[in-house]
Amino acid sequence: MKIPGISIPIIQIPLEKNIRLFMKREDLIHPEISGNKYWKLFYNIGHYLEQNPEKPFIITFGGAFSNHIAAVSALGRDLGIKTLGIIRGEELQYKWRENPTLTFAQENGMDFRFVTRAEYRNKEFLTQILEKELPDALIIPEGGTNKSAVEGVQHMLNDGTKSFDYLCTAVGTGGTVAGLSKFAEDHQKVLGFTAVNDDSLNDSVLSLSGKKNFELIGAHEGGYGKISDGNIRFINNFSAKSGIQLEPVYTGKMMKKIFELIEEDFFPENSSILAFHTGGLQGIDGANGMLKKQHRPLINVIKS
Ligand SMILES: Cc1ncc(COP(=O)(O)O)c(C=O)c1O
The missing domain is CATH 3.40.50.1100 (Rossmann fold)
Known part of the structure; x- marks a missing residue:
């Protein structure tokens, strides 16, 4: 594997508040080995x-x-x-x-x-x-997720990510959030949005990262892979406005929770947030297949 020669875009998501929110399109790194x-x-x-x-x-x-x-x-x-x-x-x-x-x-x-x-x-x-x-x-x-994976995650960070106050990622097994935590700048806070309901995650992230600059925030909405109608509505609204496709298991839940936290004034005024798009879009087909069987609204697939 090579370090790809492409530069990954960081896209601003417009907000009505005095907070700046951006997404780093790590999902674009490879069409099938995407994101983290x-x-x-x-x-x-x-x-x-x-x-x-x-x-x-x-x-x-x-x-x-x-x-x-x-x-x-x-x-x-x-x-x-x-x-x-x-x-x-x-x-x-x-x-x-x-x-x-x-x-x-x-x-x-x-x-x-x-x-x-x-x-x-x-x-x-x-x-x-x-x-x-x-x-x-x-x-x-x-x-x-293991020690080598955590080392690899440092390549999601570069000169363009250094000035953000918050670095956000979805969390499954914890390797990605541990890597961001290990390699973040001293002034940065890392937020991990958990897609699984697992009490042991905090300890495993801490042991992989060795730093306490992260916080895990529950975003699983009832458990891993559970897809609510609210989640689908959020993903479809978000993609229609931003042109960015999310999926329902990780990035959709993370972005929905970030928007809720912004509403609740969790982030101080003037702060800047960088959320990583960790890919996973291949899962939409399977999710839509399941939603169809349940006669539920589907996730819109957009071309980006
Ligand atoms: C799209 C997506 N986002 C986030 C994660 C969570 O990553 P981790 O397992 O390192 O916590 C995964 C799992 O690899 C994923 O597929």
């Missing part, structure tokens, strides 16, 4: 390929709509690396073809092993078995 996924994989893959150039093999974990699974499969295709996804939910072995994320991953050459939710929760044990079975493989944890 690119940077979380960057050093993981780089270090591994230096040591295993001959028959590289990557194993990773994810749920049925995982952006990380989609990204790893695309990366495997592009770099000619065999990939194996350990997928949560044994029932999916009979119906994964109905799932756009898994279909995309399989078309990119990814093989799957479907495991029960109980087995998936015990990922440490699964990892031990896989290490014995395939000792030369690179095993990347769920969401790609």
Whole structure:
């Protein structure tokens, strides 16, 4: 993987208050390995390929709509690396073809092993078995989060991000917010908007980052992957006004919560906020499929 030569745009989102809000379009970095996924994989893959150039093999974990699974499969295709996804939910072995994320991953050459939710929760044990079975493989944890991922996230920051008072990202496994926290300027506060209801996140982010300049703010609206009608309305309004597409699991929830906090005067006057668009737009197809079955409003897909 290379550091892409493109400069990522930072777009201002107009507000009626005396606060400046911007979005860094990290999602534009790669059409399929988008946003934070690119940077979380960057050093993981780089270090591994230096040591295993001959028959590289990557194993990773994810749920049925995982952006990380989609990204790893695309990366495997592009770099000619065999990939194996350990997928949560044994029932999916009979119906994964109905799932756009898994279909995309399989078309990119990814093989799957479907495991029960109980087995998936015990990922440490699964990892031990896989290490014995395939000792030369690179095993990347769920969401790609580990120390190398945190190092990669530093590339989301540059001279153009230094002056902002707040750096905001959505949080799943915590690697991205930990990287922003570790590499932020001393005057910056990092806000992580949690897409999962997980009390252990604060400790894991702190141990990856080593700094206390971050705050986690609940944004999951009832749990990971839960999509409310309010969330859909927000995403559709936001994209119509700004021309920026959001998705319902991470960036849609983060931006909705940022707007609520602005309304509640959480941010001091004159402050500047930079929210990272961490990608994940591949998940919209799957979400709309589910919403359609439930006869609910759909997420509008715009061309940006
Ligand atoms: C679109 C999107 N935003 C945010 C996140 C959260 O990142 P992390 O797992 O590093 O907290 C993810 C997961 O990788 C994601 O796919």
